[in-house]
Amino acid sequence: MQQSAFGRYIPGNSFIYKIDPRVKVLLSILMIVLIFIASSFIELFLLAFLITGIFIFSTKRIIPVIKTLKLPLIISVVLFLVNLYTVNNETVYKNDYYVSYFWPIFTSSSKDLEINGKKVLWTEFYNAKVVGQEMLDYYIKAYGPNVKIQYGVSINSINRIIALVIRLYVMVLTTSLLTNTTRPILLNKSIESLLFPLKFLFIPTHIIAMIISIALRFIPTLVNESFRIIKAQSSRGVDFKHGNTKEKIIAFTTLIIPLFVSSFQKAEDLANSMETRGYDPYEKRTKYRVFKLKVSDLLILTLFFGILTIFILNNLVIKYSNFNPTEGVYNLHKIGHYSLFKFFLITKVVS
Template sequence: MNIKIGQYIQGDSFLHKLDPRIKLVSMILFIVSIFLVPITLDTYNIVAMITLFIISILLVFLSGIPLGKVLQGLKAIVFLMTFTFIIQLFSIQPLGENPLLDLPMNLGLISIPLLILLLVLYFFVKKRIKFKTTWFFIFVVGIFYIQYAVTLIPMNLDGFNYQFLVYPSGLLRAGFIFLRIIAVMVVASLLTFTTSTIELNDGLESLMKPLRYIKVPTYMFSMMISLTLRSIPTLLNETDKIMKAQTSRGADFNESSIGQKIGQIIALLIPVFVISFDRAEDLSNAMEARGYIIGEERTKLDVYKIGFKDYLALFVTSAILITLVVMGIAL
């Protein structure tokens, strides 16, 4: 499974040692800062977005977690990121702006068979290589290259002719959205990688403590969120085991018709639901056996104290947010 969010990796890094309350607040402040950068051609905004992206990557090295493991979680949204990038390139066509790239394209009797051949080649090779993400990007580039290459043939081409126009504004907007998605996913992944379920629950419960005065059951809310995040990797691992078991019995989740895929999905979902209910019941029995009562005050094994590192992390993220707000208003 490519989705890695929700998995805690034990470590002794700077991020691991941060107070979970400060870690949650700092993550929220940093993500808000990422979305505050406006998508314009101003040098300030470009530098700000690139700087925030670099900071998110530096946080990975600061956590001691391999960069490849963090980026592995992005595989699940590669298609979404690529589709969004291409849509932004095509949709942004401002008046009075010269295109960076202007290529003739043709979709006709020659290009369509070649595209079908490329599609067959993509699925054929995909099952036999490890670098599936790189192969996907090559496939996307090949789609546009074929449509451009046929226009170089010295003959009249029938079909649909259009211009592949890439404007600076479209490229900038696509790049901004691309960097935003990566930065947000990296920061969110680092939170779950460096924070255990107990720490996350304690942090959420402590931050929402003021809501108790208006009769909000914060203890239930924080427990639900922490258990949900913790159950993600467990269910994914169980799903992976079921898929491998069904594959060994002849099921093919990659090469099959739509009707067969629907049947395979149903055959996959039923045992996943059964396992999830069994896991929930086991967890409920375990919590009850350990004396957990909903609504009752609970003691804490670990008493969290905010130290210098916590103040430093909160100061840095707050300074980034305030700087972006002030500079955004000033400019």
């Protein structure tokens, strides 16, 4: 039976296994924050290479890294198709990001493009050096002097899709790395320890930690259960791979319904097991394992908070900087003496 690596602890002895579990949870949260603060593809790719390298070095597994790309790539294809019918030249013009590299597919000829109540001219929207004077004259002749609302493909939308793929990939790989290198009991205790301040608000943090821990542990269980059901149904003649859309929907109902039933059965079995072992969430619990921060843990945390500070500064610099790709003109914003190289601005992520 195929085993899911996500959410499953994989024994090992690399350096990441020796990091304090609380620090690993904090680092995972910081990594997700960093990937969304990153304002340049240089930063996105650095984070992606970093987490990929750590994952391969720690778990000695390459196949999960490749499989992790499946979900972001599927989502990117869907988003690309959606962008064709949702992202128009108004969005591109407002972002001021490679405006002249907008390739329309169809035009809403009944509505002019207006920004702050002012109609935009074709000569203002497209640069003749990029699209060519003949193309610009064609637009003016076909639609008049004012820009019409158009839908199509742009560097703007491609930028967003690629950024989202990288972000999803890093998020999934980071979460997988956390669960692969941390025992469930230690993960539960570390989450409870990090939520300790909420106890002063009379919030049962140990219950929240237990819920999160069980939810993470149930992911590989349900994935493996789905593989088992697929094999069982396939042996009964159900075809999950071939057929039209209607037949595939009917086939997948034979997977979803048993999976739901199995999920409730496993949840009930777990509840009964915990109850027979005397588990009471409202009783005061003693601690067998006591976490102690090491110097190496503090150094790693300091390093990541330093990276977070740099990413925030980069975000502010890029946010208030301007770049004209056609003319090659830069207007780099500075925070005191802090500035960036121009290629950070060229490869900025469109928000």
